[in-house]
Amino acid sequence: MNGIRVEALTKAYRPFGAVRPVLKGIDLTIAPGEVVGLIGPNGAGKTTLMSCIVGFLNADTGSITIDGRPNDDLDVRRRTGFVPERMNFDRRATGGAFLRYMARLAGLPRNHVRERVDELLARLGLTDAEDKRLSQYSRGMLQRIGMAQALMLDPDFLFLDEPTSGLDPNGVFLVRDLIAEEKARGAAVLLNSHQLAEVEKVCDRVLFLSGGVISRDEALRDIARITIVITLLAGSYDAAAVEAVAGAAPADHVVTVNVATEADVAQLVARVVGSGAGVIDVRRRTADLESIFRGAA
Amino acid sequence: MSLVVIAETLRRHLAHLGYIAALLMLIIIVVTMSAIGAPSQAPYEMISLFALIAGCQLIGPEFSSGTLQLILSKPIGRSTYLVSRVAGVALAIWVAIAVMFTSDVVGRLIADTPIVWRTAAAAALVSALKVLFVCSLMAFLGSFSRSYVNVGIYIGAQILMPMVFGLLSMMKNAVSGEMGAIGAFLRAHPSVIDAMGTVNKNLFPDAPFVPFDRNWIIMLLSNASVALLLACVIFSRREVPYGAD
Numbered sequence: 403m404n405g406i407r408v409e410a411l412t413k414a415y416r417p418f419g420a421v422r423p424v425l426k427g428i429d430l431t432i433a434p435g436e437v438v439g440l441i442g443p444n445g446a447g448k449t450t451l452m453s454c455i456v457g458f459l460n461a462d463t464g465s466i467t468i469d470g471r472p473n474d475d476l477d478v479r480r481r482t483g484f485v486p487e488r489m490n491f492d493r494r495a496t497g498g499a500f501l502r503y504m505a506r507l508a509g510l511p512r513n514h515v516r517e518r519v520d521e522l523l524a525r526l527g528l529t530d531a532e533d534k535r536l537s538q539y540s541r542g543m544l545q546r547i548g549m550a551q552a553l554m555l556d557p558d559f560l561f562l563d564e565p566t567s568g569l570d571p572n573g574v575f576l577v578r579d580l581i582a583e584e585k586a587r588g589a590a591v592l593l594n595s596h597q598l599a600e601v602e603k604v605c606d607r608v609l610f611l612s613g614g615v616i617s618r619d620e621a622l623r624d625i626a627r628i629t630i631v632i633t634l635l636a637g638s639y640d641a642a643a644v645e646a647v648a649g650a651a652p653a654d655h656v657v658t659v660n661v662a663t664e665a666d667v668a669q670l671v672a673r674v675v676g677s678g679a680g681v682i683d684v685r686r687r688t689a690d691l692e693s694i695f696r697g698a699a
Numbered sequence: 700m701s702l703v704v705i706a707e708t709l710r711r712h713l714a715h716l717g718y719i720a721a722l723l724m725l726i727i728i729v730v731t732m733s734a735i736g737a738p739s740q741a742p743y744e745m746i747s748l749f750a751l752i753a754g755c756q757l758i759g760p761e762f763s764s765g766t767l768q769l770i771l772s773k774p775i776g777r778s779t780y781l782v783s784r785v786a787g788v789a790l791a792i793w794v795a796i797a798v799m800f801t802s803d804v805v806g807r808l809i810a811d812t813p814i815v816w817r818t819a820a821a822a823a824l825v826s827a828l829k830v831l832f833v834c835s836l837m838a839f840l841g842s843f844s845r846s847y848v849n850v851g852i853y854i855g856a857q858i859l860m861p862m863v864f865g866l867l868s869m870m871k872n873a874v875s876g877e878m879g880a881i882g883a884f885l886r887a888h889p890s891v892i893d894a895m896g897t898v899n900k901n902l903f904p905d906a907p908f909v910p911f912d913r914n915w916i917i918m919l920l921s922n923a924s925v926a927l928l929l930a931c932v933i934f935s936r937r938e939v940p941y942g943a944d
Contacts (some may be wrong), residue, residue, distance in 0.1 A: 450940075458768055458939045476774045484772035490765040492711055506703040507773040551769070561772075 404469045406455065406559060411464035413450055424450045426614035428464070434558070437581060437591040439601035442611035449487075449563065451611065455592065456484050456561050468559055474475050478559070478692050480509060482487040487564040493537035497528055497547050500536060504551040522550040527576065541568035549577060553584075553646040558582055560591045578604055601610045611620030629687040630667055632657045635680030647673040700775060701783040703774055708787025712753065713794070722795050726802045733806030739815065740822035742799060742908065750792050750830040754837030755849045757784050758934070768939055778931035785831075785838045785927060792830045796823055821910030828919045829904070833925035836902070842933040860899040867892050899908070 414421050426445045432438045440448050453459040455466055457474040466473040467565040471666055479483070491500050501519045511519060523529045526546040531539065540545065545568050552560060562581070566574045581604045592681050595601050601608060602622065610618040634644070634655045645651040648670060657674065661667055667686065675681055712718050729742045755886060758781070761767040770780065800823045822890045833853075840849035873882035885891060901922050907915035 453940055456772055458771065460936070462940055476776060479772065482772065486765055486769060488765060489769070491769065492766070494711075494714065503703070503707050504769075504773070507701075507770065507775055508775055548769075578752040695806070 403434050403468075403558060403588070405434050405436065406430075407465075407467045408451075408455060411451070411454060411460045413447075413454055413459060413468065414462055424614055425454070425461075428611075428614075428616060430609060430616060430619070432590040432592055434590050435588045436607065437585050437593060437596070437605045438607035439608040440592060440611060441596070441598065441601055441608060445615050446611045446661055447609050452561055452563055452592065452594050456482070461486065471542065481558040482558035483560045485545075485548045485552045485560075485562045485565050487567060489548035491536055496533055496535055497539065497543075498523070498531050498532035500547065501550055501554075505522050505554050508554045510554060518554065518580045522553060525553075525580075526550045527572075536598065542570055544574045545569055546573060546576070549580060553580070556589075557584075558589055560589050561594075563594045564596065565593070566595065566597055574600065579687065628661050628664070628667060630659050630661060630670060631683075631685045632659070632671065632674055632681055633683035633685075633689065634674075636681050638680030639678060643677040644674060644679050647677045700786055701779050702756055704780055704783035705787040706776070707822060709790050709794075712788065712791035712809070714933040718753075718795075720790065722798060722929075725749075725799055729799050729802040730806035730809075733775065733803045733812065734810035734814040738822075739803050739819040740825070742803075743796070743822050743826040746792065746796060746799070746826045746830055747833055750788075750833040751837065751853060753788050753792060753840065754785075755847055755853075757781075757788060757838050757844045758841040759847075762939065771939060777935045777937075781838055781842070781876055781934050782927060785834045785930075788836045789831050792834075793827055796826050798829070799823070817910055822906075824911065824916075825906045828923075829915060832904075832923040832926070833917050835923040835930065839926040839930040839933075842930040842937060844884055857903050860895070860902070863935060864892070864895045864899055867895060868924070 405487060408428055408430045411425055413425040414423040422644070429450060430438075440451065442448050450459060454461050464699070468475075468478045471478050473515075478625065491672075495503070498519060501522065502515050505515045505519055506512070509577050520529075523532050526549060528546055528550065531543060536544065536547075549562075549565060552562075560581075565581075568578065578600070581591060581593070593601060593605060605622055607619065607621050609616050610620075610629060632648070634652055634657065636655050637650065637691075641652055644657060648657050649657050650657055659670060661670060671681065671684055720843065725742065728745070732742050733739070760766065761770070771777065800819065803819055804814060806812075833865065836853065837849055840852055856923060870878055870881050871885040873879055901918065904915070904919060904922075909915075
């Protein structure tokens with residue numbers, strides 16, 4: 403199975419004849435089993451990019467293929483799941499009726515609908531809300547039922563627009579688990595989110611969209627680095643000796659060093675202790691997307 | 700066409716409080732009119748308004764609310780969806796027509812007024828076909844415009860077109876003054892007024908003089924088909940943005 407491929411995509415809006423370019427030549431690929439986060443400031447073009455890929459908007463130039471086929475191919479749609487940021491449907495419909503309608507639209511055979519809907523309601527923790535009208539659903543419940551409709555046919559390609567927005571911590575954990583399950587199943591996932599901590603937890607790779615271009619495309623394992631903060635006992639160490647073994651001089655009895663792996667952490671602490679310094683505290687901090695985002699935005 | 704979409708559209712209408720209220724009102728009017736011996740076709744005039752209101756909501760509200768985007772992410776062709784929506788709405792109003800027909804018969808039986816079966820059936824058929832055409836026209840307008848704006852366009856055109864037609868017909872006879880030149884142009888090009896008349900007749904057809912007039916039926920069906928075809932062509936390329944960055 404091929405993944406999602408976008409080549410030289412451009413898109414401009416034309417309000418009253420004025421041309422406002424939004425996407426200025428986007429190239430990206432998402433492989434099967436890969437979870438890619440799309441982040442960027444407001445107005446960067448994230449929703450426009452996702453709308454183009456899902457087929458709601460027409461690209462001006464460039465191409466979008468999903469598993470080697472055009473993105474508006476109905477067979478591709480059959481294998482695609484989409485979760486909108488705000489789930490909107492006839493609010494008088496019950497959650498169960500909504501999912502059954504979505505199942506039938508997705509082409510699930512009638513005799514499998516009931517079983518699959520029950521499965522998804524249970525998986526998303528909505529079994530008790532099956533007969534409630536959507537108007538009685540909270541924002542978080544709507545997000546979860548939005549997720550349920552997207553997973554109806556075990557999609558190969560999943561597009562998620564702020565799936566954790568409005569969710570309580572349990573809902574966030576649930577979505578995180580679902581994304582991990584989809585990834586393990588081999589689905590290619592594109593996640594558009596402002597919640598950098600979530601992106602960091604679930605994505606393999608992150609795309610920074612800024613000013614209509616992808617300014618950074620980074621694997622999270624490359625971004626992630628470990629910062630170690632070692633606090634030394636005052637008067638127990640020689641600053642020059644510590645700097646020689648740690649690569650950084652202590653400041654206010656604290657040495658801060660970046661390392662790449664967990665093994666480096668153990669070696670660093672052993673070297674500092676070996677220099678004769680008294681270590682009273684060791685803390686680790688993983689570099690987060692926020693600092694990267696601040697740099698890229 | 701998608702039976703799933705048709706059934707869902709029908710369900711939504713039949714369960715809608717506005718639909719139920721309008722239907723009850725129509726039943727009361729029909730029973731009252733039939734009891735006093737009014738012609739069977741009289742109450743059906745209101746059905747076009749019903750179709751107009753239901754038809755203008757074919758796509759617009761779904762577009763604005765974001766429901767349409769959710770549906771278009773499913774494996775259903777845009778044209779299939781649009782045609783199925785039209786069929787669902789038309790079917791919902793045909794249900795109302797069937798109820799009206801039954802109410803007419805029941806009203807006349809209760810009041811012991813004569814039933815002219817041929818007239819009653821012809822009125823119901825004309826109404827059903829008009830509904831199909833109005834829904835198709837609303838689908839066409841809805842493919843590039845929004846909800847109640849479509850009603851405005853439709854009613855505006857319904858008022859303006861005969862006025863313009865009448866005005867041009869009058870100006871055609873002008874021979875002097877500022878209108879003389881226009882009159883001369885219209886006399887030299889009679890197709891202008893003819894075209895205006897034809898468009899008006901096709902967009903807002905009067906009921907046929909003869910019950911079950913085959914030509915009238917064909918005209919209405921072909922006009923509905925053209926409107927629906929154009930709607931599908933436009934809608935299949937229309938962008939459906941959602942959310943905001």
